[in-house]
Amino acid sequence: AQSVSQHNHHVILSEAASLELGCNYSYGGTVNLFWYVQYPGQHLQLLLKYFSGDPLVKGIKGFEAEFIKSKFSFNLRKPSVQWSDTAEYFCAVNVYNDMRFGAGTRLTVKP
Amino acid sequence: EAGVTQFPSHSVIEKGQTVTLRCDPISGHDNLYWYRRVMGKEIKFLLHFVKESKQDESGMPNNRFLAERTGGTYSTLKVQPAELEDSGVYFCASSTPKTSGANTGELFFGEGSRLTVL
Numbered sequence: 761a762q763s764v765s766q767h768n769h770h771v772i773l774s775e776a777a778s779l780e781l782g783c784n785y786s787y788g789g790t791v792n793l794f795w796y797v798q799y800p801g802q803h804l805q806l807l808l809k810y811f812s813g814d815p816l817v818k819g820i821k822g823f824e825a826e827f828i829k830s831k832f833s834f835n836l837r838k839p840s841v842q843w844s845d846t847a848e849y850f851c852a853v854n855v856y857n858d859m860r861f862g863a864g865t866r867l868t869v870k871p
Numbered sequence: 872e873a874g875v876t877q878f879p880s881h882s883v884i885e886k887g888q889t890v891t892l893r894c895d896p897i898s899g900h901d902n903l904y905w906y907r908r909v910m911g912k913e914i915k916f917l918l919h920f921v922k923e924s925k926q927d928e929s930g931m932p933n934n935r936f937l938a939e940r941t942g943g944t945y946s947t948l949k950v951q952p953a954e955l956e957d958s959g960v961y962f963c964a965s966s967t968p969k970t971s972g973a974n975t976g977e978l979f980f981g982e983g984s985r986l987t988v989l
Contacts (some may be wrong), residue, residue: 792976794977803983804962804983811976863913
């Protein structure tokens with residue numbers, strides 16, 4: 761089965777700082793890629809997804825992610841974070857209905 | 872449209888007891904998944920149903936865990952007897968079939984059932 765690696769376990773930023781969370785996966789075929797977010801006290805929800813086409817995808821709340829096939833990566837970015845972005849972020853890979861997650865990255869944004 | 876619902880939201884039991892978690896997927900979603908997250912660790916895949924059939928149960932930790940999806944609607948996950956290391960949050964998710972034109976590969980998650988084994 762495919763595996764997903766998220767390199768940062770906990771990231772602490774000040775408001776307005778730029779964010780990049782790394783995600784790499786191991787699977788040689790066609791994949792669907794996702795970033796999910798879990799805000800404190802809430803359930804997992806979709807942030808953005810990639811299936812095909814433009815490798816730069818835009819999601820909700822100003823987030824974007826770039827799929828680089830040659831690097832097996834799907835890093836999440838946001839130019840300027842806000843306190844409300846404090847949450848846990850999960851990268852996920854779906855290969856024909858088989859969805860696997862990374863370990864998650866906890867983001868703390870200081871006001 | 873109702874989302875994925877899970878019950879109970881939190882269960883506290885003693886080691887050796889039995890707990891049954893329930894998941895109601897979004898209506899019409901053939902795929903149903905169970906995941907578990909032990910505190911601070913990854914969201915680990917447990918198993919995947921397609922309708923009432925177990926497509927993949929490679930993530931089930933041991934035979935103390937039993938998942939069912941009779942009739943292809945809701946699913947239950949029973950832990951018997953529970954051990955301390957079973958504590959965590961159990962997530963259920965559902966999706967439409969991959970072969971369906973409506974499928975985007977996205978999983979829709981419930982709020983999770985937190986299990987605490989004392």
